[in-house]
Amino acid sequence: MALNPWLAIIIWAVLIVLLTGPLLTLPMFWSRRKPDPFRDMPFESGQVPQGEARTRLVMQYYPYLLMFVVFDVVGMFLFAWGISYRTIPLNASFLVLLFLFLLAAPLGYALHLALHRENW
Amino acid sequence: MDLGIPPDVPFIILATVTVVAAIMALQAKELIYGAISLAISFIGVAGFFVFLDAPYLAMLQIAVYVGAVVVLILFTIMLVRREVVGEIAEREEGGEGSMGLWIAGLLAVSIAGVAALAGSNLPETAPPANLPVSELGPVLAISYPVPLVILALLLSAALLGALVLAKLEREQ
Amino acid sequence: MRSIWRFTGRIGSLVNLPATPADLIPFIIAVITSHTFITIVFFPGFIHLMLVVMFLTWYERKVLARIQLRIGPLYAGGPGGILQPIADGVKLIFKEVMIPYKANKPLFIWMPLAMVFSAAVPFAVIPFGQHWVIANLDVGLVFVFAMTSLFPSMILIFAWASNSKYPFLGGLRSLFQQVAYEIPMWISALSVVMLAGSLSLVDIVNAQQKIWFIVPAFLSFVVFFIAVMAELERLPFDLPEAEPELVAGWYTESSGAIFMVLFLALYMKLYLMSSLITVLFLGGWYGPAFLPQPVWFIMKTLLVATFIIIPRGVYPRIRVDMLIRIGWTRLLIIAIANVFLTVLMLNSGILSTWGL
Numbered sequence: 001m002a003l004n005p006w007l008a009i010i011i012w013a014v015l016i017v018l019l020t021g022p023l024l025t026l027p028m029f030w031s032r033r034k035p036d037p038f039r040d041m042p043f044e045s046g047q048v049p050q051g052e053a054r055t056r057l058v059m060q061y062y063p064y065l066l067m068f069v070v071f072d073v074v075g076m077f078l079f080a081w082g083i084s085y086r087t088i089p090l091n092a093s094f095l096v097l098l099f100l101f102l103l104a105a106p107l108g109y110a111l112h113l114a115l116h117r118e119n120w
Numbered sequence: 121m122d123l124g125i126p127p128d129v130p131f132i133i134l135a136t137v138t139v140v141a142a143i144m145a146l147q148a149k150e151l152i153y154g155a156i157s158l159a160i161s162f163i164g165v166a167g168f169f170v171f172l173d174a175p176y177l178a179m180l181q182i183a184v185y186v187g188a189v190v191v192l193i194l195f196t197i198m199l200v201r202r203e204v205v206g207e208i209a210e211r212e213e214g215g216e217g218s219m220g221l222w223i224a225g226l227l228a229v230s231i232a233g234v235a236a237l238a239g240s241n242l243p244e245t246a247p248p249a250n251l252p253v254s255e256l257g258p259v260l261a262i263s264y265p266v267p268l269v270i271l272a273l274l275l276s277a278a279l280l281g282a283l284v285l286a287k288l289e290r291e292q
Numbered sequence: 293m294r295s296i297w298r299f300t301g302r303i304g305s306l307v308n309l310p311a312t313p314a315d316l317i318p319f320i321i322a323v324i325t326s327h328t329f330i331t332i333v334f335f336p337g338f339i340h341l342m343l344v345v346m347f348l349t350w351y352e353r354k355v356l357a358r359i360q361l362r363i364g365p366l367y368a369g370g371p372g373g374i375l376q377p378i379a380d381g382v383k384l385i386f387k388e389v390m391i392p393y394k395a396n397k398p399l400f401i402w403m404p405l406a407m408v409f410s411a412a413v414p415f416a417v418i419p420f421g422q423h424w425v426i427a428n429l430d431v432g433l434v435f436v437f438a439m440t441s442l443f444p445s446m447i448l449i450f451a452w453a454s455n456s457k458y459p460f461l462g463g464l465r466s467l468f469q470q471v472a473y474e475i476p477m478w479i480s481a482l483s484v485v486m487l488a489g490s491l492s493l494v495d496i497v498n499a500q501q502k503i504w505f506i507v508p509a510f511l512s513f514v515v516f517f518i519a520v521m522a523e524l525e526r527l528p529f530d531l532p533e534a535e536p537e538l539v540a541g542w543y544t545e546s547s548g549a550i551f552m553v554l555f556l557a558l559y560m561k562l563y564l565m566s567s568l569i570t571v572l573f574l575g576g577w578y579g580p581a582f583l584p585q586p587v588w589f590i591m592k593t594l595l596v597a598t599f600i601i602i603p604r605g606v607y608p609r610i611r612v613d614m615l616i617r618i619g620w621t622r623l624l625i626i627a628i629a630n631v632f633l634t635v636l637m638l639n640s641g642i643l644s645t646w647g648l
């Protein structure tokens with residue numbers, strides 16, 4: 001007998017968390033715990049750490065994140081189309097290919113910006 | 121969705137987790153905890169989509185929201201400097217939290233009251249449309265071609281706009 | 293007063309709670325005796341997963357050692373040091389967990405668990421045999437991709453939580469690298485979905501009865517393989533953990549049990565991606581019938597894992613900004629062109645020669 005797949009996933013997820021959680025927390029009880037200010041300092045290859053650790057983010061690759069958000073959505077829509085590619089008539093598929101073409105302009109602009117190194 | 125047990129208990133757990141996570145996302149003092157609670161509430165919403173027989177939408181929700189939008193939110197949080205966070209945390213609570221709680225409580229009691237008074241005469245809601253995943257593609261491409269093209273234009277405009285803004289800011 | 297009890301009673305009647313815990317017992321018995329429970333606990337479930345992940349850590353060290361003309365773990369008992377992962381595990385359990393100065397303690401401790409969660413849950417949909425799958429979802433492939441897209445945000449949170457510059461910079465680089473190679477991975481898997489006509493992984497394997505998808509969709513295989521190697525942060529895409537540059541990247545500050553759970557998550561991801569490649573391109577469990585189906589699956593997965601491990605000992609490293617640029621410019625264009633190519637191929641009827 002097979003269970004509802006989602007129920008199986010829930011049971012599997014709960015099992016994973018229940019069995020890996022103690023793996024993470026129990027060793028904290030039987031391992032040595034002596035917080036030592038010199039040993040717990042962030043590791044900087046031996047020198048004294050200077051400046052705040054959470055430094056100003058280098059926002060060099062930020063446009064890539066924007067592209068990722070858009071292409072994430074595009075990818076999920078394309079999966080919905082890809083399943084039924086063989087069963088729908090060809091002009092409907094052309095519509096989705098048009099969808100891809102319309103995104104070619106900003107993609108081209110983004111890649112143009114990416115390939116000219118002084119931009120980022 | 122046929123789970124084998126009455127769906128009320130999983131639903132109550134899911135609803136509690138989602139609502140509590142959403143409240144914590146608003147109220148957390150430490151912004152990163154707020155972002156993580158927001159991610160948990162997004163996963164809760166995806167669970168609701170699964171309950172409503174829309175698994176593809178649930179996966180789209182997780183992949184787009186928790187995968188991409190939460191990353192952007194985290195970036196925004198990490199860009200904000202520590203002094204500004206201190207200012208926000210130090211501002212006096214104007215009593216908005218308790219007022220929100222009162223309003224929510226009043227709403228809950230009134231809805232519960234109506235449900236209790238109606239008893240078993242509650243109107244039937246339409247059952248969720250049972251659209252298998254293989255039907256999503258035809259519906260999208262054949263029945264809704266215009267929204268698809270509009271969506272493409274909207275995404276292109278958003279992407280171009282964001283890139284141009286990032287470039288302009290770089291040039292300043 | 294009595295009306296209040298009637299009020300809550302009327303609400304309570306709207307909710308179907310199991311009246312007593314004894315009502316749950318038939319349900320629990322039904323769950324435990326179902327085939328699904330065996331798959332969850334034994335194969336391909338928890339025990340199998342843990343054993344194979346431990347085996348993979350040993351296997352990687354042996355393979356790399358042979359490439360580098362040395363022997364690898366040898367003394368940990370059994371032939372060829374096969375109990376080495378157990379020795380590593382015991383050592384890591386008893387090590388002290390050092391929490392860096394002013395680090396965010398709850399996040400630092402619990403993020404590795406979230407990573408194991410995100411790496412292990414997709415195993416529920418991967419079929420190891422015709423009936424050896426925990427949950428045969430209709431949206432299986434997208435489920436795997438949604439779960440693996442949780443990784444970049446978790447890496448960022450973990451890197452931020454260890455209050456230290458090396459992990460933070462390494463976490464940022466790792467985030468951008470993984471984000472850059474997700475989209476080519478999805479779009480190259482789209483060609484397989486178009487060939488198979490379904491997102492369910494069992495259906496995708498069943499569609500490969502006549503011919504494995506690596507033959508018609510070879511370009512997709514290449515793109516997917518490269519994207520997977522970048523997702524797993526394996527050389528030559530290793531900069532987030534490059535030793536001369538960033539010590540150990542985003543997990544520099546983890547030690548002891550935290551590192552062990554993190555390590556577990558990374559190798560689970562390796563096994564997950566290798567089995568995904570097997571399902572999508574190498575025909576899953578199909579093979580001559582003298583060996584049972586799961587054995588063929590595991591053999592093919594180990595072959596793929598070997599090919600993912602070998603470049604680590606062979607190739608030099610690629611600089612991270614070149615890497616991210618290659619992901620977005622070259623690989624994405626190839627993946628999108630591959631979609632058009634697949635459309636052409638499906639329409640021209642070449643596939644009938646292969647029986648699809």
